[in-house]
Amino acid sequence: MTSSTQRHFEASVMNGGFILRAAAVSGFLLLSGCSLFSHQHEKPAIPKTADAETLYNYGIDALHTGHYELAGGEFELLQQNYPYSGFTGNAELMEGYAYYLQGEYALSVQQLERYLQLHPTSPDAAYAFYLRALCYYEQIANVERDQQGTVEALDALEEVITRFPQTSYARDAQLKIDLCRDHLAGKEMLVGRWYQQQRNYEAAMTRYQRVVQDYQTTNHVAEALERLVEVYLALGLKDQAHQTAAVLGYNYPDSQWYRYAYNDLRENHLLKNDLKKPVTHPGEQAHRGFFSRIWHSVF
Structure with a gap:
């Protein structure tokens, strides 16, 4: 406890x-x-x-x-x-x-x-x-393990809010719900990166899209969008890659993930005037390899 x-x-x-x-x-x-x-x-x-x-x-x-x-x-x-x-x-x-x-x-x-x-x-x-x-919440495993416990915790916490919305328990439950959702999004990202590493781009795309669609308030969305740009480029889906980069630039213009996506498009000669050039901070590489970005996102 x-x-x-x-x-x-x-x-x-x-x-x-x-x-x-x-x-x-x-x-x-x-x-x-x-x-x-x-x-x-x-x-x-x-x-x-x-x-x-x-x-x-x-x-x-x-x-x-x-x-x-x-x-x-x-x-x-x-x-x-x-x-x-x-x-x-x-x-x-x-x-x-x-x-x-x-x-x-x-x-x-x-x-x-x-x-x-x-x-x-x-x-x-x-x-x-x-x-x-809380009993379910305390049993949440790290993202490398099965997340059924996180789903159960999420359901139980949402029930607290539904039944007792004006209580202090509901307020605390909402904070824990946000953490549960971030945890589930992290699991999707972990699996998506693995599929991408194995060049199973369709499966990786499904995982990243799920993060963007189902976990919009988590800290993983910017990376998921950038990974989608990479996957779309690998699949030859140039329009989708450009559109996703535009969404990323609009919502996260100062993020490292937008800088990576922008440079991915530039290297593939797909830049258009609607994409604002990102600012590269001193000491930061404009582009990183896949594995260095995995390391950065995890650690």
Whole structure:
């Protein structure tokens, strides 16, 4: 769990969120900085006859001291022993949170979905959906691996925005959506470059076009347009190459990718007066080879 996510959660707690600390002694422990678990690695025995409130407070205290597995066990025990108590709904949600803190994302999703099925109109449903989305988001792999997890994260984050558009969860979800889309575009670029390197220009063209069409707000569009110029030239599609360079120059006139595309057209004697000459910055090569541009774009 990222520190920002944990701070977000703690803010929810302190602002009257779903965690209920019912016993007065528990409130004293929180205010005084004391704990039912005085040391990080100590795991005191829970009384077998503990009531729902006691189990819940033990679970909360276990979370505060980093005993996430123990906390999840207390919340689960509460649900089993007191299925109709006033603490049971909170315990269901907190068990999902405890799994999340352990990095047990599949178990967290399962528990959160169970909570949402049982409490679809809960005031804490927004947080449950948000935490569920974070479980997928935390599992996003690097662009060299399969991106199904990124797609799942994107879908879950979009659901948060659709269901709870005016919440802080929706605002944070939008930032993460932008990162997911940039990640998916990066994967398309990686595959496209590989196809281009293998001289499979049609397949590379499909990947680059997908970036331009489906991921227009990402940082990969300028490079995708320049790669399309290269691919069109390789396929003998001169008009498409020129049109794509014009789009690139209009939208990214100061980018290195426009300079590369402009020089590609010049070397192929395809320059027309409608293309503005780019500015080459001091120390920068006017044209680079394919492999040096791969290195530059990746690193």
